[in-house]
Amino acid sequence: xxxxFTVNGETRTVEAAAGTSLLDVLRNHLGLxxxxxxxxxxxxxxxxxxxxxxxxxxxxxxxxxxAGRTVTTIEGLSSDGKRQPLQQAFLDEQAxxxxxxxxxxxxxxxxxxxxxxxxxxxxxxxxLDRHLCRCGAHxxxxxxxxxxAAVMRGEAG
Amino acid sequence: xxxALPTSLIENPRLDRWIRFLPDRTVRIASGKVEIxxxxxxxxxxxxxxxxxxxxGRVVVLSGDTAEGPDELxxxxxxxxxxxxxxxxxxCAEVRANALxxxxxxxxxxxxxxxxxxxxxxQCGAETGQDYWTVAGEIDLTQxxxxxxxxxxxxxxxxxxxDVPRRDLPAKVSGGxxxxxxxxxxxxxxxxxxxxxxxxxQLVSLGEAAIRRAAKGEIQILREANFVAFxxxxxxxxxxxAVAAERQxxxxxxxxxxxxxxxxxxxxxxxxxxxPHGAAAAASPPRNLVRATYSRPYVAHASLAPSCALxxxxxxxxxxxxxxxxxxxxRRNLAAALGLPIEAITARHLHGAGCYGHNGADDAAxxxxxxxxxxxxxxxxxxxxxxxxxxxxxxxxxMLITLHVxxxxxxxxxxxxxxxxxxxxxxxxxxxxxxxxxEALANPPPPAKPTDPPVERGGGATRxxxxxxxxxxxxxxxxxxxxxxxxxxxxxxxxxxxxxFAIESMLDDLAARIGQDPLAYxxxxxxxxxxxxxxxxxxxxxxxxxxxxxxxGKGLGLGFARYxxxxxxxxxxxxxxxxxxxxxxxxxxxxxxxxxxxxxxxxNQLEGGIVQAISWTLKEQVxxxxxxxxxRDWGSYPILSFSEVPEMQVExxxxxxxxxxxxxxxxxGPAAAAVGNAVAHALGARIHDMPFTRxxxxxxxx
Numbered sequence: 001x002x003x004x005f006t007v008n009g010e011t012r013t014v015e016a017a018a019g020t021s022l023l024d025v026l027r028n029h030l031g032l033x034x035x036x037x038x039x040x041x042x043x044x045x046x047x048x049x050x051x052x053x054x055x056x057x058x059x060x061x062x063x064x065x066x067a068g069r070t071v072t073t074i075e076g077l078s079s080d081g082k083r084q085p086l087q088q089a090f091l092d093e094q095a096x097x098x099x100x101x102x103x104x105x106x107x108x109x110x111x112x113x114x115x116x117x118x119x120x121x122x123x124x125x126x127x128l129d130r131h132l133c134r135c136g137a138h139x140x141x142x143x144x145x146x147x148x149a150a151v152m153r154g155e156a157g
Numbered sequence: 158x159x160x161a162l163p164t165s166l167i168e169n170p171r172l173d174r175w176i177r178f179l180p181d182r183t184v185r186i187a188s189g190k191v192e193i194x195x196x197x198x199x200x201x202x203x204x205x206x207x208x209x210x211x212x213x214g215r216v217v218v219l220s221g222d223t224a225e226g227p228d229e230l231x232x233x234x235x236x237x238x239x240x241x242x243x244x245x246x247x248x249c250a251e252v253r254a255n256a257l258x259x260x261x262x263x264x265x266x267x268x269x270x271x272x273x274x275x276x277x278x279x280q281c282g283a284e285t286g287q288d289y290w291t292v293a294g295e296i297d298l299t300q301x302x303x304x305x306x307x308x309x310x311x312x313x314x315x316x317x318x319x320d321v322p323r324r325d326l327p328a329k330v331s332g333g334x335x336x337x338x339x340x341x342x343x344x345x346x347x348x349x350x351x352x353x354x355x356x357x358x359q360l361v362s363l364g365e366a367a368i369r370r371a372a373k374g375e376i377q378i379l380r381e382a383n384f385v386a387f388x389x390x391x392x393x394x395x396x397x398x399a400v401a402a403e404r405q406x407x408x409x410x411x412x413x414x415x416x417x418x419x420x421x422x423x424x425x426x427x428x429x430x431x432x433p434h435g436a437a438a439a440a441s442p443p444r445n446l447v448r449a450t451y452s453r454p455y456v457a458h459a460s461l462a463p464s465c466a467l468x469x470x471x472x473x474x475x476x477x478x479x480x481x482x483x484x485x486x487x488r489r490n491l492a493a494a495l496g497l498p499i500e501a502i503t504a505r506h507l508h509g510a511g512c513y514g515h516n517g518a519d520d521a522a523x524x525x526x527x528x529x530x531x532x533x534x535x536x537x538x539x540x541x542x543x544x545x546x547x548x549x550x551x552x553x554x555x556m557l558i559t560l561h562v563x564x565x566x567x568x569x570x571x572x573x574x575x576x577x578x579x580x581x582x583x584x585x586x587x588x589x590x591x592x593x594x595x596e597a598l599a600n601p602p603p604p605a606k607p608t609d610p611p612v613e614r615g616g617g618a619t620r621x622x623x624x625x626x627x628x629x630x631x632x633x634x635x636x637x638x639x640x641x642x643x644x645x646x647x648x649x650x651x652x653x654x655x656x657x658f659a660i661e662s663m664l665d666d667l668a669a670r671i672g673q674d675p676l677a678y679x680x681x682x683x684x685x686x687x688x689x690x691x692x693x694x695x696x697x698x699x700x701x702x703x704x705x706x707x708x709x710g711k712g713l714g715l716g717f718a719r720y721x722x723x724x725x726x727x728x729x730x731x732x733x734x735x736x737x738x739x740x741x742x743x744x745x746x747x748x749x750x751x752x753x754x755x756x757x758x759x760x761n762q763l764e765g766g767i768v769q770a771i772s773w774t775l776k777e778q779v780x781x782x783x784x785x786x787x788x789r790d791w792g793s794y795p796i797l798s799f800s801e802v803p804e805m806q807v808e809x810x811x812x813x814x815x816x817x818x819x820x821x822x823x824x825x826g827p828a829a830a831a832v833g834n835a836v837a838h839a840l841g842a843r844i845h846d847m848p849f850t851r852x853x854x855x856x857x858x859x
Binding site for chain 2: 035
């Protein structure tokens with residue numbers, strides 16, 4: 001079947017069999033490899049993307065449900081190749097070790113900051129709690145989201 | 158010749174294995190140590206840039222490449238800075254000296270008249286027009302390292318000791334093709350493997366027609382004895398075939414496991430090889446003997462990404478990409494397993510998710526190589542499934558530890574025995590183990606005799622089994638359990654975490670016997686000034702002096718160790734709250750790693766080690782059922798989550814007067830011990846067995 005949806009601001013049309021996951025389409029059809037496979041069971045959050053602004057596990061999302069919708073992946077966070085404050089904050093805090101979890105975490109963090117520019121530590125924890133990080137960079141990641149929120153509010157980072 | 162060269166230089170003496178001057182005015186440093194999330198590539202680049210007096214950005218690092226880089230075995234045991242880093246430091250110091258000599262000849266001056274500024278050679282402060290690249294052609298890098306050049310003193314470092322940002326992170330926060338998993342070139346073939354349930358299992362039948370139907374696309378099914386692979390141009394098709402194959406395969410001679418085997422207590426009655434170490438047998442009958450038993454179950458590396466590998470066999474040459482911990486060992490192991498001459502294989506490292514030890518990476522490389530050999534000229538990509546990673550990666554071995562401590566008249570240890578039951582901690586291919594798929598081939602390798610690293614080499618099960626405290630006599634009784642139910646191998650710190658947990662738990666309980674504060678008790682038997690300083694500082698940070706009474710549900714505990722008794726030191730304090738579950742609220746860690754190349758990177762490692770240790774202590778256990786490992790997803794193998802990770806305050810004491818010590822694993826044991834002691838303080842009763850489940854908390858209170 002053929003379907004069209006918006007990915008990172010561009011309309012894309014893909015041929016995919018029914019039941020194909022969004023993750024497979026992103027990585028193998030559209031060349032957007034930044035969204036990672038972790039478990040395929042919605043348990044780790046590595047594959048998180050935004051669908052109409054809401055965080056969604058791409059690993060188990062049937063692509064046929066996306067016709068006409070808007071998908072944002074980690075690649076869509078940078079505009080014109082420039083990193084956003086959120087990404088820069090992760091670098092400023094060196095918030096990562098292996099970095100495999102970061103694409104998904106950045107997506108959930110973006111969704112949080114889009115709806116709540118002044119999140120508490122508890123809000124950030126709640127937004128990221130369905131993401132796993134095996135290296136133990138959690139505290140740095142939480143600080144990075146706080147820093148990004150401050151920068152985006154125009155306060156010192 | 159100076160004092161003994163690091164082993165990496167003895168094995169790879171030629172300068173050009175380590176360093177090359179590239180035409181774009183950069184220097185390429187090569188290392189056998191690889192990036193596994195610990196930031197080593199950044200740190201090695203800092204060492205080289207500092208020693209050569211180059212801007213950090215002018216040093217590129219080639220890591221894990223059998224064609225051009227040195228063989229430094231595995232990236233393991235916190236050796237990368239101690240051995241790999243000191244090798245690069247010596248190489249760069251020597252090449253710098255050689256370059257200055259050549260420039261001095263050209264300038265008709267003495268090398269001592271020259272200074273290096275950002276790679277340019279200045280004579281008495283003036284530009285000379287000479288730099289590394291103008292003389293590079295005259296430096297013979299085919300020579301062997303002499304090891305006579307003196308590296309800079311720590312006080313002269315300008316890049317070492319700085320918080321240089323990680324080189325690889327920008328791509329990883331931007332969705333770049335940062336990982337081996339992301340190599341999805343046009344024409345690549347995706348493969349999945351049907352895993353042999355256990356070594357020796359025989360595939361009786363395989364419903365290939367049903368598998369092809371379920372795959373819903375073009376698929377090749379490759380079969381050799383008990384190894385089966387599904388290959389397709391579409392990843393989803395290969396994946397669907399592998400899922401269907403689980404139901405369509407009938408196996409015979411499958412080893413069946415029982416839940417009882419998943420417990421460390423099961424090890425005590427198993428056949429074992431006796432490996433005593435240390436002092437002669439203790440006096441009999443024992444005086445003032447205190448005895449207690451502690452345990453950790455089998456635990457998983459549980460990388461966030463399943464293992465992945467690429468292989469291509471073209472014109473008789475096999476090129477493999479892997480995220481394993483050692484490319485040269487992988488090349489040797491593949492050559493042996495595939496019957497290829499070693500020159501016919503190139504192995505190169507690409508980043509994977511953090512591995513924390515020997516996981517499925519090498520096995521995935523073997524899978525890819527086997528398939529590539531059958532399909533010459535095609536790039537093969539194998540990616541394990543999540544359940545495959547949990548079900549078939551080597552796991553960290555269970556350990557059962559009984560401490561027998563004889564006390565002197567004042568209540569301090571006079572004679573200490575650490576008795577350990579554990580399967581091997583190192584079963585890497587070629588040293589006690591085999592590449593997984595080779596077990597499924599027509600001629601599987603003969604069973605290897607289990608072994609374990611000896612104490613002199615840092616130990617496996619015996620790592621940190623000897624307390625660093627001053628105890629007149631100590632020994633280890635190591636029962637190396639010969640036939641564990643599952644494949645076990647290296648997991649961050651090997652035996653250090655269980656041993657430090659046991660020793661530090663015992664010390665708290667011994668202090669309580671004589672009514673002494675646990676910190677004071679430790680300081681009474683700990684003479685190493687670096688160790689004392691850390692414990693005192695950690696106690697200060699956590700407010701130890703105002704620690705409350707035991708049994709209130711709130712606890713504060715300490716843990717200390719020097720990793721391998723010769724690498725970095727760490728003292729950790731933990732504050733916990735316990736009701737039906739343990740909640741670690743705060744952690745303080747003070748570490749001494751001598752000269753630290755990248756302090757922020759080092760703190761990141763210490764923090765990560767603490768989080769993992771808390772996760773292992775509170776939550777993790779690999780579970781078995783009849784079919785083998787039963788915990789095959791994150792639901793049945795939970796790890797510490799964002800809402801469970803404590804606030805952490807991690808600091809490094811100034812250790813620049815001392816050599817760099819490996820630190821990647823040093824915080825794990827002390828963190829587990831601190832949590833154990835804090836929980837005992839909160840409950841007024843000790844839990845001896847990890848993980849600290851609700852049942853164990855309730856039982857401790859009975």
